Amino acid sequence: MSDCLFCKIVEGKIPSSKVYEDDDILAFKDIHPARPVHILVIPKKHITSLATVSPEDAPVLGKMLAKANEIAVAQGSPDGFRVIINTGRVGQQEVPHLHMHIVGGPDPVGPMLKRV
Ligand code: 5GP
Ligand code: ZN
Secondary structure, three states, X not given: OOXXXXXXXXXXXXXXXXXXXXXXXXXXXXXXXXXXXEEEEXXXXXXXXXXXXXXXXXXXXXXXXXXXXXXXXXXXXXXOOEEEOOOHHHXXXXXOOOOEEEEEOOOOOOOOOOOO
């Protein structure tokens, strides 16, 4: 997608602090970290969100999850982390290229969500 921020990061047209890359996925530091460790993991292929995935996207989605611990440990979150995938309007997704946040660090990340 020519006008997609994260596709431009994949293409190297916009710089990023890469921490992991293979043929299918890219991981880089969030520009505005919410925790000491805050990594975004994306499919290199443009997928808009979890609301638009196809059955053939299952392997790349699995790979994103399967790599999460390795990335978290390497970045300084050895005792666990949290994964967040904001989706669509209700999920308050800001960048319309599917991305998985890995947040962590030395200390617990805090409560999940306020209960209603
Ligand atoms: P969302 O709210 O869509 O789940 O998260 C988008 C994330 O992308 C935000 O945490 C934001 O800080 C991050 N972000 C937005 N623009 C850029 C950018 O140009 N580079 C990097 N590395 N992160 C970005
Ligand atoms: Zn994209």
